[in-house]
Amino acid sequence: MKTSRLVHRHLARQICAALASAILFAGSAVAVAAKSDRAAIEREVTRQHDASVKRLQDWIALPSIAAEHLNSREGAEYMAKLAREAGFQKVDILDTDGKPGVFATLDAGASKTVGLYFMYDVKQYDPAEWTSPPLEARIVDKPGVGKVLVGRGAVNQKGPESAFLAALHAIRDAGRKLPVNLVLVAEGEEEIGSPHIGQLVHRPEVEAALARTLGVFMPAASQSIEGGIMVSLGAKGVVELELVASGEKWGRGPAKDIHSSLKAMVDSPAWRLVKALDTLVSEDGNTIAIDNYPVAPPISAEEKAMIAAAIAERDEAVTKKQYGVSHWIDDLPFQAAYERLVSQPTINIEGLVGGYTGPGGKTVLPHRAVAKIDMRLVPGMTMDGAVAALKAHLVKRGYTDIEVNVSGGYDPTSSSAKARLIQAQVSVLKRDGLKPMLWPRNAGSYPGFVFTNPPLSLASGHFGLGHGSGAHAPDEYYLIESSNPAVRGYDGAVMSFVDYLYELAR
Incomplete structure (x- = not known):
């Protein structure tokens, strides 16, 4: 019995060694095949x-x-x-x-x-x-x-x-x-x-x-x-929308474009839109001032470390030249500017449209003005929450006539x-x-x-x-x-x- 057990153990060791060799050979063959495959694909x-x-x-x-x-x-x-x-x-x-x-x-x-x-x-x-x-x-x-x-x-x-x-x-x-x-x-x-x-x-x-x-x-x-x-x-979320001021909806101002001389006695929907826009942000336009707007969580130490490591490989002058800028917001240092880029929500005016926009001047008082807006969102915020806060803010300040037309958007990821x-x-x-x-x-x-x-x-x-x-x-x-x-x-x-x-x- 003892001799038999020894023989079995010896055979088992031989089998294990053989299996190990086979697995190693197969792994090497796969590695060679993968290298060969890649070369053929690259050709x-x-x-x-x-x-x-x-x-x-x-x-x-x-x-x-x-x-x-x-x-x-x-x-x-x-x-x-x-x-x-x-x-x-x-x-x-x-x-x-x-x-x-x-x-x-x-x-x-x-x-x-x-x-x-x-x-x-x-x-x-x-x-x-x-x-x-x-x-x-x-x-x-x-x-x-x-x-x-x-x-x-x-x-x-x-x-x-x-x-x-x-x-x-x-x-x-x-x-x-x-x-x-x-x-x-x-x-x-x-x-x-x-x-x-x-x-x-x-x-x-x-x-x-x-x-x-x-x-x-x-x-x-x-x-x-x-x-x-x-x-x-990940990526920030976004909301795309238009804010529209019009004489028809407001009940003041003209129902069609009229001569600009009449501004002395007629309200301007364009100015109403500008005044409404001004309530959405701080004086410099860089901080969101909407009442009860979703609060972005503070940037984490881990995120700061990621940014520091990444920008160490970048040239600030080249980056500024690429974007055509000479200053970051508040003249922030490079890393602080990128920390803001990653962690802060934004409200941006993509375009302002109203009245005459062709060459030269045309003395009209526009009956309608539109601001095309995008709002970027960070984790912890939602599209629905941001839009709801914007609408409530405008209503609270008496801008119930300004239309908020959301065209698309989604949450952060x-x-x-x-x-x-x-x-x-x-x-x-x-x-x-x-x-x-x-x-x-x-x-x-x-x-x-x-x-x-x-x-x-x-x-x-x-x-x-x-x-x-x-x-x-x-x-x-x-x-x-x-x-x-x-x-x-x-x-x-x-x-x-x-x-x-x-x-x-x-």
């Missing part, structure tokens, strides 16, 4: 470069502008076409009470599923303000940056999204299997505050598909012009730094020799709340190497060929998405 990315850039140029040539009701159906149909060409097997155009959206799924037979959020609408543009026609998507030399593609939607958001689609093309055409399944939700109303995003995401079939994902990300061009990169853990979606980003960037910095939240907004809030309660974020700038402004661009080795061009951005998908599959 395909290079081969398809011209076709991928042309795909982006063609997409930019069809602007979907929700604010102008331009090409909303056509934009959805084009997005659906791009998804099918990239390999999504099930692609549906979904109608809402506003603009249609797109829902698509790609079943690769993988064990993990990843969610995608795309937007295909773009901001309005005035061609006269551009040095290159905004729909031609020309590639031009930009000193200190490289060859860039200039066009409306180039970086916000068609450029990075096209790079992600190019990654899917390259993986497939290299004869490799996509390492994860994909669920895509794409909308055409982000630039007006995503008023119907819930009608897309919370449809039973869409919500069920998203619930199986490990999180949802939006392709982005996240590198600064110097090459630094931040991993954002946050994800944990420990989420798999976020940790995979950090891993990919570090492996690429970069130093990713965690960032508390973007100052801009996207409707990530619909993924991070119940019932889905998923992680959500942005990812992508590459660079671009000029979102919402003239000469918006996306980098194609970089003159700075630290900043990835178009093909480098495509490969970052390839690496991210494989990392998420681990």
Whole structure:
């Protein structure tokens, strides 16, 4: 019996050693295969470069502008076409009470599923303000940056999204299997505050598909012009609205534009609007003064540390030049200005419209004036709470006649730094020799709340190497060929998405 037990133990040890060797060999084989796969995919990315850039140029040539009701159906149909060409097997155009959206799924037979959020609408543009026609998507030399593609939607958001689609093309055409399944939700109303995003995401079939994902990300061009990169853990919320003063609603002032000489005896709706606006903020316009407005929580020590680490890699002078400013609010130091950017809600006047706005003067007393407003929200605040406080404030001060017309908006969004979606980003960037910095939240907004809030309660974020700038402004661009080795061009951005998908599959 004793001899038998010894023999059994010896055999067991041999079997364990053999299994360990087999596992180690298999792991090595997988590592080699992964390296081989990546090389094949990268060759395909290079081969398809011209076709991928042309795909982006063609997409930019069809602007979907929700604010102008331009090409909303056509934009959805084009997005659906791009998804099918990239390999999504099930692609549906979904109608809402506003603009249609797109829902698509790609079943690769993988064990993990990843969610995608795309937007295909773009901001309005005035061609006269551009040095290159905004729909031609020309590639031009930009000193200190490289060859860039200039066009409306180039970086916000068609450029990075096209790079992600190019990654899917390259993986497939290299004869490799996509390492994860994909669920895509794409909308055409982000630039007006995503008023119907819930009608897309919370449809039973869409919500069920998203619930199986490990999180949802939006392709982005996240590198600064110097090459630094931040991993954002969230974004501010936003409310878009108009405040309207009119003689008809007020019961004072004219019911139509009249001669300005009559101001001596007739009230002005334009001045009424200006006076109402002045009650919303402090004397310098930098602090919200609305009664009972939701209070933003104080910035945390952890968030301060994130900001300090991130801006240590930035050049304040370059940042000011990029924005065309010479001072921050209250002449704050660089770090304090960024702490304010991350932690403070805002009320911004996007535009004031009333009466005559053409060349020269026209002596009229306008019967109507409009202020286009956006309000940014931070965690702890809600869209409904902010709008309710604004309306109550105006009523309390006697401005019951001023219309508050909300066109869109949503709550802030946050994800944990420990989420798999976020940790995979950090891993990919570090492996690429970069130093990713965690960032508390973007100052801009996207409707990530619909993924991070119940019932889905998923992680959500942005990812992508590459660079671009000029979102919402003239000469918006996306980098194609970089003159700075630290900043990835178009093909480098495509490969970052390839690496991210494989990392998420681990």
